[in-house]
Amino acid sequence: FFYPNPKDAFIKSLIIAEYIGNGADRVKNRDGFSEVTADILFNIPVIKTANAHREAGAPVYLYEYQHSLKMVQKRRPSFVGSDHTDEIFTVLGFCFTTTHVKLPQPCFVEEEELSRTMMSYWGNFARTGSPNGHNLVHWPKYEADEKYLAIDLKTQVTAQHLKKERFVFLTQTVPEKLKQHDKNAERSEL
Numbered sequence: 001f002f003y004p005n006p007k008d009a010f011i012k013s014l015i016i017a018e019y020i021g022n023g024a025d026r027v028k029n030r031d032g033f034s035e036v037t038a039d040i041l042f043n044i045p046v047i048k049t050a051n052a053h054r055e056a057g058a059p060v061y062l063y064e065y066q067h068s069l070k071m072v073q074k075r076r077p078s079f080v081g082s083d084h085t086d087e088i089f090t091v092l093g094f095c096f097t098t099t100h101v102k103l104p105q106p107c108f109v110e111e112e113e114l115s116r117t118m119m120s121y122w123g124n125f126a127r128t129g130s131p132n133g134h135n136l137v138h139w140p141k142y143e144a145d146e147k148y149l150a151i152d153l154k155t156q157v158t159a160q161h162l163k164k165e166r167f168v169f170l171t172q173t174v175p176e177k178l179k180q181h182d183k184n185a186e187r188s189e190l
Contacts, residue, residue, distance in 0.1 A: 010181050011174060018169055030079065035166075042084055043163050044170050050142050061131050061139055062148035064162055069094075069111055071104050087151070090118040110153050117156065 003011050016023070020032035046062075054060045065087040068076070072086060089095075095107035095115045107115070121131040121139065131139045137156040140147040150159040 011178060014174055014177055027079075034080075038084075039163065039166050039170060044167055047162060047167055048171070054142055054144075059129060060142040061125065062142040062162065063139070064148060064150050064159070066150060066152040067111075067114065070108060074104075087118060090115040091122050093119055114151075114153055118151070 015036055016032075019036040020029050023029055050060050050062045066082050067090075068080075068082045068086045069089050072083075072089065073080075076083070090111070093115055094101075094103065095112045097103065117136065120133055120136055124133040124136075125131040137149070138158070139149045139156075140158055142148055146161045146164075147158055148160070148162050150157050
């Protein structure tokens with residue numbers, strides 16, 4: 001999917017070995033494919049972007065959203081957790097809609113509380129440039145220590161080095177091994 005050219009077989013082999021292993025376990029294959037897809041399309045580009053903004057001197061607040069509303073989960077396979085843009089439901093307060101838009105089922109009390117929290121963080125950020133505020137878990141700036149906020153249904157906790165091992169693998173290890181592979185291929189052609 002990401003490297004369709006046959007000359008890129010070496011890269012595919014590296015990535016498969018890292019994320020899937022020998023391919024014997026179907027669940028590991030599925031989960032590994034989901035993870036590498038998310039890393040290549042979303043996670044690694046987000047971290048690169050956060051790093052670039054931080055290095056340019058801009059204040060950065062990074063987060064990992066870890067909850068899907070129950071109404072969304074019912075429409076997904078059981079193995080799918082939080083997905084890209086799931087936080088939008090809570091940030092925009094879908095749990096509290098009273099207009100012609102009707103939810104298939106009401107949100108749980110905990111989801112309403114999470115929505116209030118998310119709206120507070122985003123509102124504070126829009127007003128002040130910082131998501132932090134009264135009665136909220138402190139959201140650290142994403143600085144050299146790479147702290148970010150992990151946001152789940154019942155907790156928001158400071159975490160560090162989001163996807164660090166995978167980031168190093170995809171941004172350093174793969175390019176280094178590819179460069180080494182290309183040098184060896186050049187030598188063998190001579």
